[in-house]
Amino acid sequence: MSAPGERRLTLRAAQPLYLRIRDQLVADLNGGLFATGSKLPSERELAERFTCTRVTLRQALQLLETDGLIYRENRLGWYVSPPRIRYDPRGITGFMDYVAAQGRVPVTECLHAERRPAGAWMATRMGLDHPEESVFHLQRRRWVDGRPVLVEYNTLATRWCPQLLEEDLNTSLTTLLRERFGLIHSRCELIMHPGIMEQAQADLLQVSPGSSSFYLERLNFGERGQPVELDQEFWRPDALAVVLDAHYPG
Amino acid sequence: MSAPGERRLTLRAAQPLYLRIRDQLVADLNGGLFATGSKLPSERELAERFTCTRVTLRQALQLLETDGLIYRENRLGWYVSPPRIRYDPRGITGFMDYVAAQGRVPVTECLHAERRPAGAWMATRMGLDHPEESVFHLQRRRWVDGRPVLVEYNTLATRWCPQLLEEDLNTSLTTLLRERFGLIHSRCELIMHPGIMEQAQADLLQVSPGSSSFYLERLNFGERGQPVELDQEFWRPDALAVVLDAHYPG
DNA sequence: AAGTGGTCTAGACCACTTG
DNA sequence: AAGTGGTCTAGACCACTTC
Incomplete structure (x- = not known):
């Protein structure tokens, strides 16, 4: 070179x-x-x-x-394309509030919810004891102004929210965990990068196969530092601008 | 039939x-x-x-x-492509340290440095009094393992670091500002989204015209809450994964 | 000089949506 | 039935890099 x-x-x-x-x-x-x-x-x-x-x-x-x-x-x-949604990936404010605050119309649609074994990769990622440990797995789709903009997978350790599947999942998970299960998030780890859609996500968002996407992963920790929830979001890349206001320690 | x-x-x-x-x-x-x-x-x-x-x-x-x-x-x-660089956009640790910590070889190359009027857009963005107010403007290119991965524009209010152009700019700006001018960052505002390269950036990174890019903008504030520096980074999109460890207030 | 990637043409067929 | 986007072919010329 x-x-x-x-x-x-x-x-x-x-x-x-x-x-x-x-x-x-x-x-x-x-x-x-x-x-x-x-x-x-x-x-x-x-x-x-x-x-x-x-x-x-x-x-x-x-x-x-x-x-x-x-x-x-x-x-x-x-x-x-409409203007990008300005989105704070830390999820302090939920998607619904964020989008609404920008004068847009948000919809969350839970497509699938089940209890199932974590699997090896997820158990490692979430710090579980065994790969067979049971987790809740949600597949959700989110819309802005009638246009599907992201597919989201939520994985939750069942021990912190045992009755989750009886709740209304077409809303903010953060709010739900706080109000129904007393779970407060203390911190989160974020990873994000550009990529392409898998077939499953492309179908759900009605985009062409092989379209580009923006991948955003958030691992939420509870008050005692325990991993509680893993979000994996696949966005239409024109739909969002990630924004963040970071205060430095000291 | x-x-x-x-x-x-x-x-x-x-x-x-x-x-x-x-x-x-x-x-x-x-x-x-x-x-x-x-x-x-x-x-x-x-x-x-x-x-x-x-x-x-x-x-x-x-x-x-x-x-x-x-x-x-x-x-x-x-x-x-080599593995993505995991990069914390808050710039607490500089690019040089970050890349080196991942066993890769970072290089920062200052291509251009000048004092010039801010201009209307920049004055607004940085909260300056007048569009004619003087700022330092740097254009830098950064490499990982001999491959150019990003072009960066730094704009700094001259009043906080009047002798900036006499310094070695092929290094970490954050470190430079702290050690030579006593500037400590208190917080930053981040914006990032996918996009495409302008001609100028495509040329500098040796990519094809119209290549995609990842845009990252960071506005740094000093101890008294004053805007000090605006970074605008255009990354080769395969070169980075943005990572962030966010602690919630309370 | 040979080979490469970047660009462009002029068609074609298909599956799908729309009227 | 007509029109659309999605896919694909078989060429071509150019500017550039490499030898």
Whole structure:
């Protein structure tokens, strides 16, 4: 690999076609030509407008998608992305409150809930005694303004909330744990990085197979430092901006 | 006309070709067929191996790229990604220490440093009195194991560190501010989300135009709550996993 | 000079959604 | 039935890197 700083700049060639198309589309979007949430014209129509093939046009659209300006509804077409939800991943305030506070309409939908053995990976991650130890496992989907934006898996050690499955799970888990089981979170460990959707998540969010995603994992600890809950969230990457206000010790 | 019971074999559509190619490549990568950091065979060679066109092959490669398993060096080819750097965006520990602690080799390279007017956007962001107020502006590039992984812009209010430009800027700013100017950070505000590279950053990181990126913005506040420094980081998205250990108040 | 990745064309067929 | 997005082919030319 070359040493830092010694690369010579070459004269820049003309912009490739797909970048020029992107720039034009960005200008159209910023100019309000397409309203938030509205559907773009069909690919064939856009390709004709830019006198290019669909392949090139799609290359431009994929750039806009990666940048979060537009998104796809699988097999339906391209839509203008609404503003990102500003989201504090520490979960101090729940998803429902957060989204509502930004003037958007949140929905939480519990798709599946069961008690099952933790398994080796999860037992290690949550510091359980045995891989066979029973945990609650929830699969939930969350919506903003009628658009599914994330799939979430919650895994909870059963000992801290034995009657969990009898509760209403279409709401904030943090609130539920606090009010019904007296569980207060003391700290959490977060991991997040970009990635792609698994088939299961792509189907649930109605995105194309192999779409990119933003992965967010949160391990919550209880008052005595015991691991209580593991959240694994797969977001549509255009839907969120992670925000955090961190106070330093001392 | 359709006779009863004529085609019932398609329970599910077969996987698209580019997904099957991806799966095969993932298996090859996991099987250690290609070492970390090594170069993949040429696109034409891979396309021949999978009996498909380069277009389809590149579709599969782009999935692996989005998932962070491989990356591109512009015009040079595809390489196997090393493990992600685990990175605490609060900057309590500097980049240099963080990377080194993970057994990797960090380099910080200051590309540009100047004093200049803040400008309207920056003045607002940093709570300055006037857009013409002078700030220090640094452009730096950071490397891990000889690979450029991020471009960073630092903007600092000059009043807290008037002699900054006389210092060695190829190191940790946090450490520099503390040791030379007695500046202790009290808190920071973080924003991060996926996006794409601007041309300038793509050139500096030697990635293809329009590559995806991970954007991380950190506004640092001093002891008296005054905004001191704004960091804007553009990461190669396969290079990092953001990690955070958050303690709740109370 | 040969080979590579980056870009682009001009088609095609299919499964699916919409009317 | 028509139109759409998703997928795929079989070429091509260029700028760039490598030899």
